Amino acid sequence: MNRRYAWPAIVITCVGFTFLYVPLFTLVAYSFNESQRVTMWTRFSTRWYTALADSQELIDATLMSVKIATLSATLAAIVGTAAAIALARYKRFRSRGLLTLAVTVPLATPEVLIGFSLLLLFVGLGIERGVLTVVIAHTTLGIAYVTVVVQARLASFDRSLEEAAADLGGRPLAVFRLVTLPLLMPGLVAGWLLTFVLSLDDLVLANFVNGPGTSTLPMIVFGRVRTGLSPEVNALAAIFITFVTVTLAVVLLLERSNTAHAAAQD
Amino acid sequence: VSAGRHPVSAGSLIALPPVFWLGIFFVVPFLFVLMISLATPQIGRPPYVLGFSLDSYVAIFGDAKYLDALLNSLRLAALTTLLTLILGFPMAYVMARAAPGPRAVMLLLVFIPFWTASLLRIYAWMALLQEGGIVNRVLIMLGVIDQPLTLLYTTGSILVGMVYAYLPFMVLPLFAVLSRLDWRLLDAASDLGARPPVAFFRITLPLAAPGILAGSLLVFVPALGEFVVPELLGGQSGLMIGKLIWYEFFNSNDWPRAAALSVSFVVVILSLPLLGRLKGRRPEAGA
Numbered sequence: 287m288n289r290r291y292a293w294p295a296i297v298i299t300c301v302g303f304t305f306l307y308v309p310l311f312t313l314v315a316y317s318f319n320e321s322q323r324v325t326m327w328t329r330f331s332t333r334w335y336t337a338l339a340d341s342q343e344l345i346d347a348t349l350m351s352v353k354i355a356t357l358s359a360t361l362a363a364i365v366g367t368a369a370a371i372a373l374a375r376y377k378r379f380r381s382r383g384l385l386t387l388a389v390t391v392p393l394a395t396p397e398v399l400i401g402f403s404l405l406l407l408f409v410g411l412g413i414e415r416g417v418l419t420v421v422i423a424h425t426t427l428g429i430a431y432v433t434v435v436v437q438a439r440l441a442s443f444d445r446s447l448e449e450a451a452a453d454l455g456g457r458p459l460a461v462f463r464l465v466t467l468p469l470l471m472p473g474l475v476a477g478w479l480l481t482f483v484l485s486l487d488d489l490v491l492a493n494f495v496n497g498p499g500t501s502t503l504p505m506i507v508f509g510r511v512r513t514g515l516s517p518e519v520n521a522l523a524a525i526f527i528t529f530v531t532v533t534l535a536v537v538l539l540l541e542r543s544n545t546a547h548a549a550a551q552d
Numbered sequence: 553v554s555a556g557r558h559p560v561s562a563g564s565l566i567a568l569p570p571v572f573w574l575g576i577f578f579v580v581p582f583l584f585v586l587m588i589s590l591a592t593p594q595i596g597r598p599p600y601v602l603g604f605s606l607d608s609y610v611a612i613f614g615d616a617k618y619l620d621a622l623l624n625s626l627r628l629a630a631l632t633t634l635l636t637l638i639l640g641f642p643m644a645y646v647m648a649r650a651a652p653g654p655r656a657v658m659l660l661l662v663f664i665p666f667w668t669a670s671l672l673r674i675y676a677w678m679a680l681l682q683e684g685g686i687v688n689r690v691l692i693m694l695g696v697i698d699q700p701l702t703l704l705y706t707t708g709s710i711l712v713g714m715v716y717a718y719l720p721f722m723v724l725p726l727f728a729v730l731s732r733l734d735w736r737l738l739d740a741a742s743d744l745g746a747r748p749p750v751a752f753f754r755i756t757l758p759l760a761a762p763g764i765l766a767g768s769l770l771v772f773v774p775a776l777g778e779f780v781v782p783e784l785l786g787g788q789s790g791l792m793i794g795k796l797i798w799y800e801f802f803n804s805n806d807w808p809r810a811a812a813l814s815v816s817f818v819v820v821i822l823s824l825p826l827l828g829r830l831k832g833r834r835p836e837a838g839a
Contacts, residue, residue, distance in 0.1 A: 292649075303658075304721065305639070306665050309676035312686060316679065326684065337835035369570035376563025381571045388574035396777020398794040399814055402580030402801060406811065407768050409583045409598050426577045429570060487669040490779055494801075500647045504671050511784065515682075523672040528665045534660055542566070 291337035310527060317520035334521040341518065345505060351503040354417060354492075358424035361404065362481040363474055365425070367431025370473075371466075374435070374440035392426065401494030408495060415497035423491040428481030435480065439473025472541065477542040479533070582818070589811035600807050608812035618796065622820065625793045627773040629706070632714040633768050636722035639715070640767065641760075648733065659727070666720035674784050675713055681709050694828065701731035705787030713778060713781040718774070722767040729763030730756075761783050807820070 320331035338344060369389050372379065392400065404423050408415055410412045447469070467474075489504040497501065510516045589608055591600040612618045643680040647658045665673060680686050688700040703709055733756070741751040778799050782790030797817070800810035 292646075295642035295646050298639060299646040299658075302639045302643045302719070302723075306714070309680060310665065310668070312680060313672065313676040323684075334709065341573070365570050365573050368566050368568075372563050372567035374572070376566070379561075379563030379565050379567060381564060381744060384569050385567050385574075388571065388578060392574075392578055394773040396781050396794055396817075397584075398777045399818065400578070402797060402810060402814055403585045406588050406807070407577070407581040408585040422577055426574065429573065431695070433570070452710055483667050483669075487671065489671055492785050492800075497638075498793050501710055502638065504669065505669055507675075508780075511671070511678070515675075516678055519675060523669075523675070526672060527664070527668055529675075531664055533666065534663050538656060 294332045295361045305450065313520055314527060316522040317522075319517065319522040322517060323515075327338070333515040337518050340527075342449075344503070344518070344522070347503040347506040348499050350417075350500060351486050354424065354500075354502060355482045357417075358428055358485045359478045359482040362428030362432050362479045363420065365431040366477055366481075367436050367470070367474060369429065369433040370436035370440055370470075370492060373439050389430050392430040393434070397427075397488070402489040404492040415495055417493040417497075418495045419497065420492050420500060420502070423495045424481065424485040425453040427469050427488075427491070428484060430479045431484065432474075432477030435477040435509040436473040443469050445466055476537075479537070484546070506507050565806075565817045572818055585811045585814050585818075588717075588808055589815045591808045593806050593808050598807070599805055605808075608806075608808040609816070611809060612812055617791070617794075618816075620823075621793050621796050622817075625776050625778075628710060628714060628792065629772050629778075632718055632770045632775045633713070633722075636719050636771050637717045637764065637768065640719055640722035640726055641764075644730050644741060644763070645756075646722050647723075647727050648730035649735070662720050663722050666724065669778060670717050674717060674781055677709065677713050677716065677785055678704065682714070697770055704785065705789055707786075707789060708788050709785040710782050713785040714775055714778060716772045717778075717781060721770045721774075723765040725770060726760065726763040729760050729766075733759055776821065777817065 316327070317334055318330050318332065318358045319327055321328040324399055349375060366389075372385060373382070373389075375383075401423065404419070404426070407413075407417075408419050413419065418463065448461055448465050451465045452458070456464070466492075487504060489508050492500075492505055493508075496505070507522065509520055587602065588600055590604050591602050591621070592605050592607065593599055593729050594601050643658075643662070645656055645671040646696075647662075650658060682688070683700045683701070683702070683704070687703060688697075691697045692700065737755050741755055742748070746754065764806060777794035777797075778792060782792045782795050785796075786792070786795075793813070797810050797813050800806050
């Protein structure tokens with residue numbers, strides 16, 4: 287393509303990345319600000335990190351969120367993988383149309399609707415709200431994400447390895463465990479992580495279906511932020527961003543070494 | 553192949569857990585919403601008495617506030633979709649055509665905000681847009697303005713927050729499609745004398761259509777019902793449908809009205825593609 291026409295795209299890309307990153311940088315920068323006011327820089331300080339470590343409320347909420355996220359991600363990974371296998375490997379079965387719809391519609395449904403409707407279900411059936419109901423809500427959303435990622439993975443490798451294993455006498459379960467599962471592992475891990483982060487991030491669903499004593503981290507953060515700015519939240523954000531960046535960099539590096547390894551074997 | 557011998561039954565069997573789960577926790581809940589939208593509110597637990605009353609719907613259609621919120625949501629979601637597309641398409645395009653190294657770096661740069669809690673990312677804009685915030689200070693420093701502008705709690709701040717929150721959801725599906733595009737088609741077009749803008753509109757854009765559609769769907773519908781952005785960046789001005797459902801439920805404790813509002817909202821969402829189709833067919837019908 288003529289390079290003369292590529293420059294507007296490159297300019298907009300630079301604008302786009304600047305737009306994405308200026309808020310993140312200011313968030314991190316002001317977490318090291320001594321002042322209580324988040325908009326005025328006074329001097330470097332780590333006091334908000336200390337305050338964060340001293341806040342029992344935030345620590346409890348973090349532990350609660352991690353617990354809910356771990357449970358939801360694991361459940362969603364199992365159920366979502368089943369959906370992905372059914373959709374990618376079996377072209378004709380009775381519930382196929384229904385399943386296709388059920389795993390795509392939640393992705394484009396406003397969270398307020400999912401949260402509110404689930405709450406009415408739990409109240410209507412007399413189910414007590416607590417950790418379990420939040421896990422159910424996050425799993426329901428996570429299944430859709432896991433299915434998309436795992437299905438893409440299943441579509442990207444051909445079936446000859448599975449067929450060869452079956453021809454060599456492998457029973458279906460053995461073929462699945464020894465051949466299919468290792469091949470779809472990267473998709474499974476990505477789907478698990480996606481649901482984990484989704485759950486850690488979610489305010490709306492949790493606010494509807496939580497019970498007494500199950501305040502998640504976003505709920506506490508929302509409560510503080512709603513009334514104004516809080517430097518502790520900046521410190522929390524900085525930790526979160528660092529965690530996400532390191533995890534993603536490791537995942538991407540692993541993926542690259544995997545593909546390099548696979549390429550070397552060919 | 554042993555697995556292929558009974559494709560119908562094996563597929564159904566594997567599909568059973570997800571169908572079961574999503575049926576109970578995604579489809580059935582909406583039936584409860586429908587049921588409670590026809591209930592009557594009461595003071596007590598639960599705060600409704602089941603029945604068949606259309607009062608909640610009458611109340612919604614009788615109050616212009618709800619229609620205003622719906623129209624405002626439609627307008628903001630459409631603008632958000634358009635702006636994320638204008639920003640996101642060139643980004644996905646540049647990423648798709650970049651060498652593997654820069655492409656991986658840019659992909660990481662899109663993934664980091666995508667995976668960072670949106671609540672925290674929206675919070676960042678509260679600090680940026682405040683009266684004494686960085687945006688105002690930079691504008692004053694540059695001499696563009698001499699008095700700080702009211703940027704926060706306006707329609708503009710909601711829009712900025714929405715575009716910011718949803719941009720990665722547009723870039724990623726676009727990138728997924730564009731990265732698989734066969735660029736030799738463009739070379740062929742250019743060899744045949746098509747100028748780059750022509751080749752773009754005749755080849756790149758149509759081939760990217762599935763990505764544009766997926767991205768627009770992932771941005772538009774959730775944006776319609778967005779709660780956090782109008783709540784944190786919109787203040788009193790951010791009248792959106794998601795926020796109204798939230799307020800009817802948490803503040804007014806009127807569950808039937810929140811349910812009736814949700815049902816009406818679902819009907820609007822479901823009729824959107826229909827409206828689009830009708831609009832597209834009108835010239836044909838007239839001819």
